[in-house]
């Protein structure tokens with residue numbers, strides 16, 4: 001039925017629509033009668049898919065994780081978009097972890113913003129979904145269920161299809177570059193520690209907070225020559241990207257810090273992280289359950305980071321590691337042998353696969369007792385530098401006095417006495433630092449320190465007079481007072 005203008009009349013449109021609706025209803029009834037529910041759903045979803053209006057928009061999904069590793073584009077987008085969170089207009093997420101000083105503003109669920117790049121409009125949307133997984137653990141004869149909840153996050157980037165090339169080839173590199181600039185400008189060092197979803201769950205992940213350790217090379221009580229050597233080594237490492245590439249070596253540097261408790265090993269790690277502006281990944285081997293978990297965790301560390309494994313001698317529970325290098329670090333009888341891991345395995349993985357998956361990696365091991373650690377760690381080529389953190393020296397004390405009390409040696413008569421005492425007593429920077437914060441008054445602090453050092457010296461002398469220990473302590477003291485009073489660095 002066509003009217004004189006050549007257009008279909010309203011009546012013809014209505015009758016066509018009515019007959020189409022009737023056919024659809026007939027088809028629907030037929031499908032409902034013939035097919036089971038699941039098949040019906042599938043048929044209707046396919047029909048909807050084919051008959052939906054053609055979209056002119058493309059959407060890129062940028063997930064937080066790319067398999068086992070973090071996705072660099074997601075991280076860049078997070079940094080780039082962070083400044084676009086506007087508390088006045090949008091709903092935003094506010095959080096604070098107990099160890100953190102500042103509030104943390106973050107993207108709320110379904111947060112959305114528009115960005116314009118060279119005249120092209122793109123829309124960013126933050127999507128976060130909760131995933132619940134039920135894990136079953138064998139209990140006493142029965143099975144305990146534990147629900148493990150994790151968050152899956154991604155960004156969706158939508159834009160007009162015709163700008164696909166421009167977005168992929170120009171906008172995305174722009175976002176990556178901008179993120180690097182922002183990161184360098186207000187680089188906040190992060191401390192990543194091991195987290196676990198629940199006491200039963202085996203899933204382990206890195207949990208991060210802002211790292212606000214005040215230690216720097218200026219505040220470290222250490223011989224100036226050693227400090228200079230470490231700083232120069234770090235600078236050389238950063239500069240040598242091309243060199244490492246040319247010689248076919250992985251761009252990583254390993255340090256072994258050893259010395260008695262309280263001599264500043266952890267403080268030096270903090271100073272290095274603050275100097276390099278690298279994140280710290282603090283790996284407590286005692287909390288890692290399986291070899292496969294360890295590998296996953298290592299692969300989830302990022303570039304420009306420091307992997308720290310403290311007290312490596314204590315992570316190895318076996319009495320003598322020299323003959324047992326292939327025995328597991330965790331000799332846990334409840335676990336099958338293939339699920340345990342060895343130091344040799346860990347080192348091979350770090351040297352091999354892990355290092356080749358990233359750039360600008362620093363790895364630091366610490367120990368109180370270098371003699372007790374596995375020879376595998378001391379092998380040439382393993383750790384590039386062995387740094388001995390010693391008892392307090394006069395030079396170290398000068399740094400502490402300046403930092404804690406703002407006094408310089410020439411200003412104070414007690415300095416000479418303290419210097420003489422420090423030369424004759426083995427005292428750690430931690431012990432002296434503890435005395436120096438006991439009062440706001442520098443004079444009182446130094447007087448107390450003199451008393452403390454005299455008491456310590458007397459105690460040592462008394463112990464030396466106790467016949468049963470004479471030989472051992474004498475030997476230890478004479479040898480160690482020479483050895484341990486020297487910070488030293490050994491480039492391997």
Ligand SMILES: Nc1ncnc2c1ncn2[C@@H]1O[C@H](COP(=O)(O)OP(=O)(O)OP(=O)(O)O)[C@@H](O)[C@H]1O
Pocket residue numbers: 219220221222259260261262263264265266267268368389429430431433
């Ligand atoms: N060399 C140092 N320079 C400045 N402060 C220091 C130094 N060594 C120790 N301290 C002070 O003592 C505290 C404890 O030191 P730190 O944790 O760095 O020692 P450590 O060698 O890592 O000890 P442990 O072997 O027990 O882990 C620090 O927070 C700092 O205040």
Ligand SMILES: [Mg+2]
Pocket residue numbers: 265266267310
């Ligand atoms: Mg420490």
